[in-house]
Structure formats: structure tokens, C-alpha cells
């Protein structure tokens with residue numbers, strides 16, 4: 001995987017995809033690509049964990065394969081399943097036409113035609129353009145047995161299907177694991193990966209991201225939006241706004257032809273930024289104005 005020559009190069013490639021990547025995350029990405037190690041990204045919601053996998057795949061011209069984790073996810077849904085319905089139809093058809101060769105039928109039923117490939121198996125297959133990017137998203141939503149299973153799959157990049165045999169990746173996929181940290185992911189899995197905590201961006205970086213994702217927004221409005229969201233994150237909220245919310249909000253304001261923030265505008269559009277009624281209630285009355293004034297004060301020197 002010599003496609004990336006330096007940390008700067010990684011930053012450039014990702015910038016080409018509209019992804020603003022700090023030096024720290026770019027370093028982890030560079031090392032992961034160079035050493036062929038999985039990346040483990042943990043962080044708050046909406047800070048760009050999933051997006052970086054998409055950006056890497058697109059920048060390197062690789063396929064993106066996504067395994068979305070959820071409670072109860074098991075190996076069958078992650079690796080492969082037999083297409084039971086199609087198998088039944090084939091059996092019925094064979095029965096109806098009489099005298100089917102049982103052995104041949106059995107072999108056919110457990111062959112490639114009836115195999116449903118799920119993300120982990122897809123990632124072991126050869127892909128045009130090189131090894132795919134395998135995004136294992138929101139790993140914290142699964143349970144520990146699945147994690148143990150995953151650990152094994154990630155260590156040798158092969159999958160064994162009793163009826164077919166072992167399928168091994170010609171080249172290990174580029175693996176990106178994300179977690180929102182609703183629970184701790186096991187050490188054993190973390191140890192295999194290069195770890196990075198994705199934090200909320202600072203003002204300057206969030207401005208860069210917003211400029212990249214909503215270039216049509218005027219700079220003055222973007223600065224106010226980012227300053228306000230940054231100020232909001234220091235409040236004691238149930239769910240702090242992520243970068244995704246900043247971008248959404250700016251786009252809402254644009255759609256409303258808003259040129260500058262005001263307490264009224266904030267009250268009307270707060271649903272783009274805060275998603276819990278308790279949090280929204282905290283900004284009632286004079287509170288929005290106070291935060292806006294404080295946010296503006298941080299902008300003054302620039």
C-alpha cells in the first residue's frame with residue numbers, strides 16, 4: 001500500500017474529497033495504510049468517523065464495504081448466509097420434476113449460487129482497483145461474542161464456509177472500526193488497531209470543514225454559526241451538537257436567506273442543532289441571546 005507517500009499526502013488526498021483532516025488523524029491514517037493495520041476511531045456523534053472511511057475509499061479508488069453494527073448482529077449477518085428461500089424453491093422444483101439426483105442437488109444447493117455474501121465475506125473477495133476499505137461502523141452497538149468473532153476474522157482475513165472451503169483475502173482490506181463509546185470495546189481488539197480519539201474540531205478547523213461542506217454560506221454567517229456551536233458545546237447538554245449539526249444548521253439558515261444570527265432565528269432553527277427537548281428548553285428566553293453575545297465576543301478580535 002505504497003499509494004500514500006507521506007502524512008501531507010494523506011491530508012491532500014482527503015482534502016480532495018472534502019474531508020478536513022488534522023495532522024494527528026492524518027498520521028494515524030498514514031501509518032495504518034503503510035503498516036496495513038486497522039484504524040480504531042472513537043468519538044462523539046457526528047465528528048467525522050464514518051465519513052473518513054468514505055473519503056479514504058474514494059481518494060484511493062477502492063470499494064467501500066460497510067458493516068453496520070447493531071445489537072444482536074451475528075456471524076450469519078456479518079459473513080454469509082444461505083439463501084434459504086431459493087434453496088426451498090430449488091428443492092420443490094427438483095421434486096416436481098421427479099427423480100432428481102440427490103447428491104448433485106445437495107452440492108448445488110450449497111454452492112455459490114445460493115450463498116448470500118455479507119460484508120466480511122465481500123471484503124475477503126478480490127476487488128478491482130485493490131483491497132477494499134472495510135468500515136465496521138459503531139462496533140460498540142454489538143455484543144462481546146461478536147467482538148471476539150470479529151477479532152478472529154481481522155487477525156487472518158479469512159473465512160471458512162464448511163460446504164465450500166476457506167476464502168482468504170488476496171490482500172488484507174483497509175479496515176476502519178468506529179465506536180461512539182456507549183460501552184468500552186475490548187482491549188484485545190483495540191490492541192490490534194491504531195487508536196485515535198476524534199474530538200470536536202476547534203474553531204479554525206470547524207470553519208474549514210464548513211467551508212468545504214457548505215461553500216455557498218457567506219463567511220460572516222459561517223463564523224457566527226461555528227462560534228455559536230462551539231460555545232454551545234461548552235454548555236451542560238444531554239447531547240452536544242456534532243459537526244454534522246453545524247453543517248445542517250448552516251444549510252437551514254441559507255435556505256431561509258438568513259444573513260446573520262439573532263435570538264429569534266436561533267429559536268426558530270434550533271432543531272437543526274439540538275435534538276433533545278430538554279436541551280432546546282435550556283435555550284429558551286434570554287439564554288440564546290446570552291450565548292450568542294458570548295459567541296460573538298470570541299469573534300471580535302479576528
Ligand SMILES: Nc1ncnc2c1ncn2[C@@H]1O[C@H](COP(=O)(O)OP(=O)(O)OP(=O)(O)O)[C@@H](O)[C@H]1O
Nearest residue numbers: 018019020044045046047048049050051209243244
Ligand atoms: N473533518 C471533516 N471534514 C469534512 N466533513 C466532515 C468532517 N467531520 C464531519 N464532517 C461532516 O459531518 C457529517 C457527519 O460525519 P460522520 O457521519 O462521519 O460522523 P460520525 O462521527 O460517524 O457520527 P455518528 O457517530 O453519528 O455516526 C459528515 O456527513 C460530514 O459531511
Ligand SMILES: [Mg+2]
Nearest residue numbers: 049050051137
Ligand atoms: Mg458514523
